[in-house]
Amino acid sequence: MVERGLPTTILLTLGLLGMGLLMGYPIAFLQVYGPRPVRWFCRGYEQVFRGIPAIVLILLFHSGLSRTFGILLPAFASGLLALGLRSSAYQSQIFRGAIQSVSEGQMQAARSVGMTKVQAIRYVILPQAFRLSIPPWTNEYSSVLKDTSLASAIGVHELMKQTTLIYTRIQFTKGVEWILVILILVALIYWVLTFVGNTALGFLERRTRIPGFETKGQVER
Amino acid sequence: MDTRQRHKLGGVVLRVENIHKTYGDNHVLRGVSLDIRKGETKVIIGPSGTGKSTLLRCINQLTMPDEGKVWLGDCEITSRREDINCARAKIGFVFQSFNLFTHLTALSNVRIAPMKVGKMPKAKATELAMKELERVGLADKADAYPAELSGGQQQRVSIARALAMSPQLILFDEPTSALDPELIGEVLTVMIDLARDGMTMLAVTHEMGFARVVADEIIFMEGGGILEQGPPEQLVRNPQHARTGEFLNKITELYGE
Numbered sequence: 001m002v003e004r005g006l007p008t009t010i011l012l013t014l015g016l017l018g019m020g021l022l023m024g025y026p027i028a029f030l031q032v033y034g035p036r037p038v039r040w041f042c043r044g045y046e047q048v049f050r051g052i053p054a055i056v057l058i059l060l061f062h063s064g065l066s067r068t069f070g071i072l073l074p075a076f077a078s079g080l081l082a083l084g085l086r087s088s089a090y091q092s093q094i095f096r097g098a099i100q101s102v103s104e105g106q107m108q109a110a111r112s113v114g115m116t117k118v119q120a121i122r123y124v125i126l127p128q129a130f131r132l133s134i135p136p137w138t139n140e141y142s143s144v145l146k147d148t149s150l151a152s153a154i155g156v157h158e159l160m161k162q163t164t165l166i167y168t169r170i171q172f173t174k175g176v177e178w179i180l181v182i183l184i185l186v187a188l189i190y191w192v193l194t195f196v197g198n199t200a201l202g203f204l205e206r207r208t209r210i211p212g213f214e215t216k217g218q219v220e221r
Numbered sequence: 222m223d224t225r226q227r228h229k230l231g232g233v234v235l236r237v238e239n240i241h242k243t244y245g246d247n248h249v250l251r252g253v254s255l256d257i258r259k260g261e262t263k264v265i266i267g268p269s270g271t272g273k274s275t276l277l278r279c280i281n282q283l284t285m286p287d288e289g290k291v292w293l294g295d296c297e298i299t300s301r302r303e304d305i306n307c308a309r310a311k312i313g314f315v316f317q318s319f320n321l322f323t324h325l326t327a328l329s330n331v332r333i334a335p336m337k338v339g340k341m342p343k344a345k346a347t348e349l350a351m352k353e354l355e356r357v358g359l360a361d362k363a364d365a366y367p368a369e370l371s372g373g374q375q376q377r378v379s380i381a382r383a384l385a386m387s388p389q390l391i392l393f394d395e396p397t398s399a400l401d402p403e404l405i406g407e408v409l410t411v412m413i414d415l416a417r418d419g420m421t422m423l424a425v426t427h428e429m430g431f432a433r434v435v436a437d438e439i440i441f442m443e444g445g446g447i448l449e450q451g452p453p454e455q456l457v458r459n460p461q462h463a464r465t466g467e468f469l470n471k472i473t474e475l476y477g478e
Binding site for chain 1 (some may be wrong): 283
């Protein structure tokens, strides 16, 4: 279960988080600063991929594509594509929220010293939006990690697939109560992965913290 | 007084011609024109909602005017052919709410535009930024983030940020309106020093003390246009329009002499 399933789960998680990150930021910036047709397009994209259940997307990109168009992607690739596009839509909204909470005056000040729009985004908006996006992004990490288990439905040999393979076997060799043991074990592995990832992100949050961007709302009593 | 005489002969740095701006039904600016010569300081006063800030924003086109032209020196910067980023780099802008880059230290705030816009090497930009911070009396705060500075200090850093681009003129949009009364003085002192050093400035402010000391001209705006303009003594002692006198009385009451 662990030796094959765990690396695949981690690889898939990192892959689709990375894909979501690389696509999510441009989508968010285009949705805020892009010309109107581009904004509409990004909005449409984000609405489509946030509006469809993950399992439906996974099946669409795997069975749907192969049965109708004869495009048979490897299970891992289908899973990565489906969940990655979905995550990019969710992440784009995290980043859009962060970009829009950077005050309008920042853009105006950047333009007033002669920066182009792209320079202003690169040097002024992005560094601030990045910091603001870390806390909500931990949420996306947590849910994406666990959503990779859905890829087991198309036969990706990740943690969940391995688990079901093991317990269907073990119930005959060692008894049905072992199903419970194995499931609790896999639950624990997912929990640890979530915990470790969120701890790392919390560390990143503290590392990039600067005055004015600390957690607000702390009161003495 | 002598400072004012000295730079009367400079060429026109900024020429604003017949600026109009409408927001929906609201005709904010109704054909405003003005000139500023090199080294001059002009102060715009007037009731709120009369288009003073909009006028400043139209000058460097943070807001696009609907009609009218703006020249910086010989160059019409409202022309579509002109690179507005290039023009903005030569026009300093000081905001009412400071708008310092929150994620950067005071030093980096001042240094970033010379580096990224002016393509100055980092070491040279740092040296320049320190010089400008010294000029506003904040060299010791170079490593502080905006959130660690008082409002007055933030506004002084933002003046240093504008100065670092060696602008041909600086626009001040109510630079002291967001400050506690005891912090206004330090910002005005910096502005007075700038004016005396021959910086060309156009300031929207109701600090009549500042206007009297350094302004070559006070411009009274009302209803989206210039109602009256002239040297401070003339405008204060002998306003041509009843409305000007009325307004001046009101702000003298509020802001003192």
